[in-house]
Amino acid sequence: MTDPSSIERHSFDVLVVGAGGAGLRAAIAAHDAGAKVGLVCKSLLGKAHTVMAEGGIAAAMGNVWSDDNWQVHFRDTMRGGKMLNHWRMAQLHAQEAPDRVRELEEWGALFDRTPDGLISQRDFGGHRFARLAHVGDRTGLELIRTLQQRAVALGISVFMECTVTQLLKEGDRLSGAFGYWRESGRFVVFEAPSVVLATGGIGKSYKVTSNSWEYTGDGHALALDAGADLVNMEFVQFHPTGMVWPPSVNGILVTESVRGDGGVLRNNEGRRFMFDYIPEFFKAETADSEDEADRWYDDKANNRRPPELLPRDEVARAINAEVKAGRGSPHGGVFLDIASRRSPEYIQRRLPSMYHQFKELADVDITAGPMEVGPTCHYVMGGVAVDPDTGESGVTGLYAAGEVAGGMHGSNRLGGNSLSDLLVFGRRAGLNAAYAAARVRSAPAIADDDVRNAATAALAPFDGTGDENPYTVQHDLQDVMHKLVGIIRNADEMRDALDKLVELRERTTRMTVEGHRQYNPGWHLALDLPNMLQVSECIARAALERTESRGGHTRDDFPGTDDTWGSVNLLCHLDDDAVAVRRQPLPSMPDELRRLFDET
Structure with missing residues (x-):
């Protein structure tokens, strides 16, 4: 002890x-x-x-x-x-x-x-x-x-x-x-x-x-x-553009700066598909060609932006739809093209990290050809x-x-x-x-029993007698979240995910770590896994509760935005060590701020 x-x-x-x-x-x-x-x-x-x-x-x-x-x-x-x-x-x-x-x-x-x-x-x-x-x-x-x-x-x-x-x-x-x-x-x-x-x-x-x-x-x-x-x-925000090839770099971020500096998204037909996903109120009425539409949308003075600069959730869903429709790139993404829009000198000056990232990791020269990109889990x-x-x-x-x-x-x-x-x-x-x-007049004390309990919990993986490997558990967790609580969700899959998370949590009690405490990454992961499982359960339970699609949360069984959910946030908390979800009304916005949304 x-x-x-x-x-x-x-x-x-x-x-x-x-x-x-x-x-x-x-x-x-x-x-x-x-x-x-x-x-x-x-x-x-x-x-x-x-x-x-x-x-x-x-x-x-x-x-x-x-x-x-x-x-x-x-x-x-x-x-x-x-x-x-x-x-x-x-x-x-x-x-x-x-x-x-x-x-x-x-x-x-x-x-x-x-x-x-x-x-x-x-x-x-x-x-x-x-x-x-x-x-x-x-x-x-x-x-x-x-x-x-x-x-x-x-x-x-x-x-x-x-x-x-x-x-x-x-x-x-x-x-x-x-x-x-x-x-x-x-x-x-x-x-x-x-x-x-x-x-x-x-x-x-x-x-x-x-x-x-x-x-x-x-x-x-x-x-x-x-x-x-x-x-x-x-x-959960899925950034629209992560690297998709080669597999060793799958998910590495491709900065939005590429699109901010003129890059466009194309499908395997070479078509700039984001024009198809522009909200109705924002669509051009007179554009008969891609070049004409490009000029119409790239008009900052009239608050018109290229469709590639829609919010991230909208761009990610558009890419996902193109891939599902069979119009994706060879490795399951789409093409991000800045080479046809900007000079090599401009690209290397404005996007030096992206130039070197693709050159070194994917053997792709982004000044000469397009990148393959796809949605990647980026931010919560x-x-x-x-x-x-x-x-x-x-x-x-x-x-x-x-x-x-x-x-x-x-x-x-x-x-x-x-x-x-x-x-x-x-x-x-x-x-x-x-x-x-x-x-604080007197610093709060730390009880010896609390320290002993924390130390015992940290050392528990070394005392295990089971046959579970923490890397296998993490792999299975990532697979569950990717397939069942990913960019597009539905109730049946999320209930399945919650059942699987219970199984994974039970498996963590049977994890065994070998070796010593020095330089032991298996032990480090074994201590991280309960955190990952707890947070994953919060995501799945809250996503199951919110029966609408909004922002980074998209459900194909509730594809529309529901106004009744527009004034409610969900809070996760622990109830006897179990994750529970409750609803909380949004705080009321002052009138002077609300009036900002009434302006054209």
Whole structure:
């Protein structure tokens, strides 16, 4: 039995779990508010999945279109989320994003420039104006580099390659966290009255995903186990364009910047099929040819955008429909063509990462020919239900920001809103976590029994006598979610998925891990799997409950959008260790914001 007194311990005012953009920004904000901050990351500092957000940071700075402002950005965000967004989060996001971008510039971020020397902004799907501040197609990398450099300069304590397996509580409030060093397997306890979750998404529950290995739903499950609610879990975004060939790179993201800079989608007949999927109110009345239609839609002054820049959920469904109709590419996707639209020099200057990615991984020169792309699990709109202004969950002392937090994006996230989301709400969560810690008169205690129980649970896979391998269980989980709770859903398949998830959960009790705790990836996966299963159950149960199609949730047995569901969010919570779903009315939007949607 593990002796709690022998376990490594650290004490902080604020502990931030996750070192992507949201975690780094939260840590910086908490430090600036006077807190002693610890930052825990599952991999190496600088390797967070934020680097895959390549296109840009959505912010209504008006550098390219002077008519852009926060009200238009707010309206675009709400419409993109099919009005299920928490209006206050969308408002704060739109209002504060420009300041967060300028802040990055002050800290050393090197943005692309307009001819006038302002920060350049590019087009992206669902945005009325070109508003994504960018660094070529490597914006996420520049954001991480800038925040990481500042965090290190401030002297924030960083614990790399360390995984948190359990949040600890005293009564109803947070007292800290329990984890282990991935290299040695040794346990570590963090004492902190405020904990900020910034752990990202859930993509590794799916077979085809753009997400990195860290995205196993850790933060979602930690919050759920601690007593918090998860909101909007049925809404999973399948990015329209992931690589589909060769198999070794299946799912790797192809940034929306390719389409924002002029790329178009074609089927195996060479036809630009997105013209067939434009909403009726947006269709051209006079276009008799592709060239004429192209000119009509590419008219930003009249709020007309190329159909490839429709919101991601709509483009993903269109690609899926083309493939199912037999008009897909040889390897089950469609063709993304920028070579016929832009010069090689333009492509290499604007999309250097994409050029090298396809050249090195698929032996395809995107300046000379099309790419094969298809939908890939990319982002979960659902996450911890938090207060919009503070980022605090329903559990005292527990905060969340970034992809692990829910409510901001409603049923569908617009491209570019993820990076501004993590900057705006990372800062807010960090500041308020620090303020709350400063108000705590005596730090909550961590009970020895809680530490012993956490250690026993972490070591359980080594004591197993069954014949289940964690890699086999994960493979089967990914297959279930891909086939039964994927881009198109129906009731029978989701009930089947829930039955299979019960079987998979039982199989995890029979997992056996061999070897020692040092450098043991099988053990690491065995500890991740309960989180993946719990989050997958939340997705399936909420998706079964919502009997309509909206945003990232499409049901072929309920293909239409139902207005009665337009004022309801679903919350997942634990009821005696079982996932339960309840309905919650949307918060009422103030009249001055509602009037924005009455304008033409």
